[in-house]
Amino acid sequence: MESLLLQQILNGTVVGSVYSLVAIGLTMIFGVMKISNFAQGDYSMAGAYVAVLVFAFLPGWLGWIGSLLAAAALIGLLGVFTEKFVFRPLLDRSTDIDIIMVSIGLFILLENLALLFFHATPRMIPDPFGGATIRLGFASTSVMRLVCLIFSFAAIALLELFLNRTKTGVAIRATSENRHAALLMGIDVNRIYGITFGMGTAMAGIGGVFYGTLFAVYPMMGVMPTLKAFIVTILGGMGNLRGAIFGGLILGVAETLGGTYISMEYKNAVGFVIIILVLLIRPSGLFGRRESL
Amino acid sequence: MSASASRLKAVLGIVVLIAVPWIIRDRYFLHLLITAGIFVILTSSWNLLAGFAGLLNLGHAAFYGAGAYASALLAIRLGLTPWIGLICGGLVAGVFGFLLGIPSLRLSGPYLAITTIGFAEILRMVAMNWVSLTRGSLGLYGIPPLTAIRLGPGMRIDFYSERNVYYILLLLLFATIFCFRRLTRSEFGLTLKAMREDEIAAESIGADSNRYKLTVFTISAFFAGVAGAFFAHYQRLVSPETIGLGETFTILTMTVLGGLGTLTGPILGAVLLTFLSEGLRFLEDMVKIDVRMVIYGLLLIVTMLFMRNGVMGLLTRVTDSVLSRKKG
Numbered sequence: 001m002e003s004l005l006l007q008q009i010l011n012g013t014v015v016g017s018v019y020s021l022v023a024i025g026l027t028m029i030f031g032v033m034k035i036s037n038f039a040q041g042d043y044s045m046a047g048a049y050v051a052v053l054v055f056a057f058l059p060g061w062l063g064w065i066g067s068l069l070a071a072a073a074l075i076g077l078l079g080v081f082t083e084k085f086v087f088r089p090l091l092d093r094s095t096d097i098d099i100i101m102v103s104i105g106l107f108i109l110l111e112n113l114a115l116l117f118f119h120a121t122p123r124m125i126p127d128p129f130g131g132a133t134i135r136l137g138f139a140s141t142s143v144m145r146l147v148c149l150i151f152s153f154a155a156i157a158l159l160e161l162f163l164n165r166t167k168t169g170v171a172i173r174a175t176s177e178n179r180h181a182a183l184l185m186g187i188d189v190n191r192i193y194g195i196t197f198g199m200g201t202a203m204a205g206i207g208g209v210f211y212g213t214l215f216a217v218y219p220m221m222g223v224m225p226t227l228k229a230f231i232v233t234i235l236g237g238m239g240n241l242r243g244a245i246f247g248g249l250i251l252g253v254a255e256t257l258g259g260t261y262i263s264m265e266y267k268n269a270v271g272f273v274i275i276i277l278v279l280l281i282r283p284s285g286l287f288g289r290r291e292s293l
Numbered sequence: 294m295s296a297s298a299s300r301l302k303a304v305l306g307i308v309v310l311i312a313v314p315w316i317i318r319d320r321y322f323l324h325l326l327i328t329a330g331i332f333v334i335l336t337s338s339w340n341l342l343a344g345f346a347g348l349l350n351l352g353h354a355a356f357y358g359a360g361a362y363a364s365a366l367l368a369i370r371l372g373l374t375p376w377i378g379l380i381c382g383g384l385v386a387g388v389f390g391f392l393l394g395i396p397s398l399r400l401s402g403p404y405l406a407i408t409t410i411g412f413a414e415i416l417r418m419v420a421m422n423w424v425s426l427t428r429g430s431l432g433l434y435g436i437p438p439l440t441a442i443r444l445g446p447g448m449r450i451d452f453y454s455e456r457n458v459y460y461i462l463l464l465l466l467f468a469t470i471f472c473f474r475r476l477t478r479s480e481f482g483l484t485l486k487a488m489r490e491d492e493i494a495a496e497s498i499g500a501d502s503n504r505y506k507l508t509v510f511t512i513s514a515f516f517a518g519v520a521g522a523f524f525a526h527y528q529r530l531v532s533p534e535t536i537g538l539g540e541t542f543t544i545l546t547m548t549v550l551g552g553l554g555t556l557t558g559p560i561l562g563a564v565l566l567t568f569l570s571e572g573l574r575f576l577e578d579m580v581k582i583d584v585r586m587v588i589y590g591l592l593l594i595v596t597m598l599f600m601r602n603g604v605m606g607l608l609t610r611v612t613d614s615v616l617s618r619k620k621g
Contacts (some may be wrong), residue, residue: 101545109591116583116584
């Protein structure tokens, strides 16, 4: 009994770390640019397909590392590209509803382009460790899942380092604090927007590789990461990076526990019930509103 | 344009709509018209929220599905006549609309969007998993069509043929559009618009924004529910897919393409996209590639970027420039 509980908490933490990773990209984009990107999960889907393609040439764990790097780079570029041509023309003259609608257009477009090129058949990202498992005290898990957990947190830590220790990172934070002041200090805000969106989607791309490893890769897989990322982001407060980390872990654990002890069928409803309750009681999220990084 | 000219145009339009089934006798074409008509009710009611009130509801398919399931279940389980079912479907959806309106009082933008998606997803999961009531993913089948109307001995109008269904839908459409026209031009509609532009300012001049939001959510949901009930008795099959996010996104694309926040825009968008997607189906048969949804996505992005007021805005601009050229 006790070990089942611990086991489920561990499983939830693994899934939750991936939720955090995708959500941190979303919350970063929102914090700096006030864009609610409903296509976020489709950048994850694209990242997962990058991994599938890389594995076709490079098998084993080399392929896995390669696909993480390739997903980050390519999906980041895709993000920079879409920011420039889809979001930037709208930024100055539209309401948040317009931005949401254009991102939904992007969502429909990316999803169906993937369907066009890769067809509906689900694909797997092979486990480079051959399904080996490891025992940690009461609970056991596959090496693969543990690696996902570690890499997710490594990616998040790298992002934090970048935002706090580099000049560009500080410029991103300054822009999110106050765009006009940043402009006056000589920061090229448009460049910062491009970088921010690219990094946010790169996070989604890396998260997509993990998603594809834990679940499966198919064109419609992007809906789940998008919805989970929004739930996590609202839980943690939109624009709040630390909030996104905790939000992801809370959601991951709550879902696995809900799935085990309440009902497997309604596992995906757990997150929605939590945020509807949270929004009713605390409209700014569990960790308060902090709309800058 | 003078009032009499526009009245003449309206009468002409109605005559054409009534005559269509006698001119084009193709059953498939009528089926498309009915599909477009159902979408017109959906886009117009969604537009009431998103366009006029500025409330981005991404769970509209839930109202549609609630109406469809309610009316279908009442007919199958209790033998209730579909005519009353249409109203019951609307009422059930209206209750859901009221309930979803409550959290919406304090939320906007992405918060409202995700709450409404969550509501629809939960409803879809219930439809999927409450197998003893809804038959799960198989869906409800064997839903009776609208009950035949007896006019006298040996004289009856039944609703197995598309043509008769089409006329009932036409009545429903006229009623819906008449209501929405009255509503948006009344003080109620003006207050909604004022709230969309600046909620605090509207409240400061005495608009009770909570009451208005709840009312518009309930009305919008009621009409979507009626459309769902009508769909259930026409298609005679309802599945959890009806409540899916894809359905809401189709409604959104149609409305934005036609012109958000106008009365004619959603009608235009629904008809255009229904027929466009059929045209594309023929294209797909030729090239063997599924391009329909790719084009939906592109259309939505292009409309948002280059013609914010949709096809309606484009039409107005073109006619305006033609008129000014005539004068000048």
